[in-house]
Amino acid sequence: MTAPSTSTASSTSVKELQSIASQVRRDIVRMVHACQSGHPGGSLGCTDYMVALYFHVLRHDPENFTMDGIGEDLFFLSNGHISPLFYSVLAHSGYFPLEELNTFRRLNSRLQGHPTTHEGLPGVRIASGSLGQGLSVAVGAALAKKLNGDPSLIYSLHGDGELQEGQVWEAAMAAAGKKVDNLISTVDWNGRQIDGDVDDVMPLGDLHAKWTAFGWEVMEMEGNDMASVLQGLEQAKGLTGKGKPVMILMRTEMGKGVDFMEGSHKWHGVAPNDAQLEAALKQLPETLGDY
């Protein structure tokens, strides 16, 4: 009997990850519904990536969270408004109790509207919400890893609309200029932002060419297909350590998994009502148990 092939191993893994993703998507719509505020659209679109990252890719120690994360891979969420997704993934990973998802956006909660270190929530290493700041932080953390001789990797996630912020391009320049090759950044390339399609609000132009011109190793990935996400992240890891930062342009659908939230920017920051919650949950099987 030969050892299981790689494809067998990853297909099992894909199924498990899809199952987690379904539960995380349920958490997202339930959290946003419960407090009648928050951002379901981008959260649902990035779910597959975040689940793959936290349950398959990251080398991390959720039970023993430390701010410095020495010897661990670190993740920075720059588009902090997709906090429901971040919180659900952190809770399921074991950073804090699942029940705490009930407190999302409530008074005295560690689960603030946008992620923060200020309330001491394990798993969060920087406040985000005001857009465009996360890449700079990720570059700094990656340089600290290098100074410490720590071979772990830094991951970061950014919205595509967020790329309209000038600071992102300052950071892009710095990452390439300082040869930050232990950094894998991902852009959620869903083409939508609060006011409409990105192309209508302020076109980003040829993103692939822009990041390439800034000195990054650029790849594209289908972000709502778990197998593609796993393969893409694996490929990205293979590109690290070669003198350049790595950018994944990740095609996603805002609102993915809830049919009436897909195909529009309108669910960027709107909470479902009771009937919409029911309709959404019917499309998202409860796989791990609701919080």
Place this chain on the structure above:
Amino acid sequence: MTTYPVLDKKDTRSGFGEGLLEVGKQDDRVVALCADLTGSLKMDAFAKEFPDRFFQVGIAEANMMGMAAGMTIGGKIPYTGTFANFSTGRVYDQVRQSIAYSGKNVKICASHAGLTLGEDGATHQILEDIGLMRMLPGMAVVVPADFNQTKQATMALADHEGPVYLRFGRPKWPVFIPADMPFEIGKAQVLSEGTDVTLIACGHLVWKALEAAAELEKQGIHAEVINMHTIKPLDEEAVLASVGKTGCVVTCEEHNRYGGLGEAVAQVLTTHHGVPQEFVAVNDSFGESGTPEELLKKYGLDTPDVVAAARRAIKRK
């Protein structure tokens, strides 16, 4: 009164440069970032001695603040260096979210603050930075008086856990603080004791306050001079102990009268011990080109202005 001989004339930014090099030797967690002003900030010596721990980030201050915040994750103690204007107003949201709200141990070191930047004019002479930084929860604000104290303060920042704004300047200025005078963040220094009026000053104006105290002494007025090198956390005990004796105050700062040292002191007085206060500060205006001394005179921050303010304060008792 206690007198302080002028030991030398040196710029406070050079005190920062020497302090940074020294603290870099003592603590290998110290890293420095600079936005294309290495020469102006006197960071060359650190950059030469520790090339691996020095990060030239170019003219991109917003990114520098974010990178500094990120470098604390992993245990580094980043010192950022650029002009005061570009350390505060230009990057306020980055400092607010990525550093202050995130509770990051970043030392924001700001040179060329205030009118004494001189000829470059109002675009660069920020007079609002103390107020901006004071308003951020958890941010300490340190404004040392001379070269020696700026060196001491720069080194002391490394032992202070949490974000700090360190403000210093461009011109050569009297060095009068003895190099061995103990320095502690948040602990004011009574440079000279008196009974008639309290002069509370920070930064370059501490020297002006001492000059004013000498002039007042000739007029038979005994002024107490306090070097309030830390605006936040403010040494409230020192303020109250002094006004308990003197019964009136003059605050002196190279800053807009709104938001700075004067308002910080006024808050203590109105809460605990209301006494007359006069403000030697820029009267809600921008600066302009000129030499440092010309500008201090024109904008009412010179020695005679402190003397006149002291006499007004005493009259109001």
